[in-house]
Amino acid sequence: MAFIIVSKPAIRLCFNIFAVHIPIMAKKKIISESSNPKKNKKDISVGVVGSGSFATAIVKMLVENCKIVHWCVRSEFVKGAIELRGHNPTYLTAAHFNLKSLKLTTDINELVAACDVIVLATPSIYLSDTLDKMTCDYSDKIFISAIKGIIPKVNDVVAHYLRDEFKIGFRNQAVIAGPCHAEEVAMERLSYLTIATVEDETAEKLEGIFSSDFIKVHTSKDILGNEYSAILKNIFAIGAGIASGLGYGDNFTAVFVSNAIREMETFLEAIYEAPRDVNESAYLGDLLVTAYSLFSRNRNLGNLIGKGYTVKSAIQSMNMVAEGYYAADSIYKTAKQKNLKLPIIDTVYAILYEGKNAEKQFKKLTAKLN
Secondary structure: OOOOOOOHHHHHHHHHHHHHHHHHHHHHHHHHHHHOOOOOOEOOOEEEEOOOHHHHHHHHHHOOOEOOEEEEOOOHHHHHHHHHHOOOOOOOOOOOOOHHHEEEEOOHHHHHHHOOEEEEOOOHHHHHHHHOOOOOOOOOOEEEEOOOOOEOOOOEOHHHHHHHHHOOOHHHEEEEEOOOOHHHHHOOOOEEEEEEOOOHHHHHHHHHHHOEOOEEEEEEOOHHHHHHHHHHHHHHHHHHHHHHHHOOOHHHHHHHHHHHHHHHHHHHHHHOOOOOOOOOHHHHHHHHHHHHOOOOHHHHHHHHHHOOOOHHHHHHOOOOOOHHHHHHHHHHHHHHHOOOOOHHHHHHHHHHHOOOOHHHHHHHHHOOOO
């Protein structure tokens, strides 16, 4: 039989290492638990309609606070891919989900029937096709628009479309505004939402299900103002992108955005007067991030056009919908009906819909900005 003789210093050394290791491990456990506390998730039934990047980001926000998030995606392929891999196969693929927190479907009636709150996050051009399939009772539901575009079928904003086509009054509506890029939500970078709704009780409820460590929520009662500003900033972002593609620098872009926020204020006052400050984050902040960020699909569309792409080829080269393109037509015509002087809107429209040369149009625009 062999014996191993261990000296007393070695024993003491082992004991000291073990003794030190225990509190370090305990401390790590405490830190881990404190940085990821188990929240008392809410039983409120909430669903998201859409499977694009912002819809995916909204689901990520909601799973922080809700036990189950219902998610209506556009196809069985997307549904199956999420169920298999735990992430959207096409958009924000880095955002992984615990499948126990999701209830996936491709049937909007199944989602609406099961939910108290429904977030609409499809591209505006697809919303009417989606909601036309809705046959279940939705009279007591709250519908939130996360759509930043004009509904082509009626040439109007979502708030009016829901009211006029589905008899969903403003008391059962809300609008989500930014500044909040989906890509930064996926990375859990601090982002801000403004939720506009006329009911204080609804505002409090929605603030509770969207707020988290990386999402700060503010509330507003300016439903139409927030929705129109989210549409306008996309058009302005296309213009900022065109300027970048043409080679204009930061100095011009600063002047461009300064004029854009004034055009936004002019348009909003003509459409719907309300006590609002366009310098707040939901208006100016959302405009800034959309005009400057490389994540901005509308800016990227404009950048391609400025570099010489035709409008058609620029749109076809993108794998996401740039809402500003579709909105520019409606906003331009509305502005003309109201005799509004909006040189940036006029310029972007001329390039997108009249086939005017971007370089020449922006040269003319520079003389009108101050």
